[in-house]
Amino acid sequence: MKEGHLPVLVEEVITMLAPTPGSLQIDATVGGGGHTERILEATNPDGRLLGLDADGAAIARVDARLRPRYGDRLVLRRANFRELQTVAPEAGFGAVDGMLFDLGLSSFQLGDAERGFGFRTGGPLDMRFDTTRGVPAAELLATLDRIELSALFKRYGEEPQANRIANAIVAARSTAPITTAEELAGLIERVAPGNPRVRRRIHPATRVFQALRIAVNAELDALQEALAGAVDLLRPGGRLVVLSYHSLEDRIVKRFFASERRGCVCPPEIPVCVCGHNPRLRLVTRPSLAPTVEEIAANPRARSARLRAAERLAA
């Protein structure tokens, strides 16, 4: 796609998925549809793709943009990817050749003032991918106590100034609630401005925003559940490709791939395997792929991307 969201590591995704004409593919995070479009092109003339997104606006946008070209080869569902194991078979995608997860948020969401993902958007601090469910970030900021806020910023943002920021939030909200992304970003800039050299590249509120977004969308739990379901849906030889953007996500993917490759899930203190779990995946990327400096220069959002791919083994 030419504007909006530039798909990350797109050539590498296509190489790793290796989609062929006539194949069935799932894009679990359609976003702006950039990867979806390339996968559909690569499966011409008759491959089919199921695209999911928790965000109804993303589904509507991709439907309007790609439906005229691909017709019923493209099947779209607004759904959380943690529901993959139910949604995919219902849509006729119970056994597929490839599956992509491109985690996190899209540039459309980041730039949408009504969503509260961006530091400078004046709109409400919401941060939900699916605005019809769950609790907006502003509500978490208003209701969690100082210790809970600090723990959240440490756990999901690895924020070294978590205590200081949590204290400042609790002090500020005793006067007036923090309701916009801009207010929260401004408060963090004041109380934890960080190193001026780093600040030029990375906004001091980055880690807190990441932590809130992960909590609001239960992102790590959703990823864990979805990966387990994804392997069940892959045909032997089918490929699973995951793009992650921070170490918490990447660690989940790495550990999941490692455990599915190893097979046995018995605790280490048990000397002989009793679980009977067989290896289900073979690693295709080892250890992982990262974008080139040229890609990062053209698309700064790609900066922290890591791609991992694995292939389903025969049962």
Ligand SMILES: C[S@@+](CC[C@H](N)C(=O)[O-])C[C@H]1O[C@@H](n2cnc3c(N)ncnc32)[C@H](O)[C@@H]1O
């Ligand atoms: C990085 S964007 C995907 C961009 C897309 N690959 C492209 O080329 O345009 C991530 C998308 O995943 C969606 N998303 C994040 N977590 C999700 C979840 N648990 N279930 C479904 N969609 C999710 C977000 O709403 C967002 O639109």
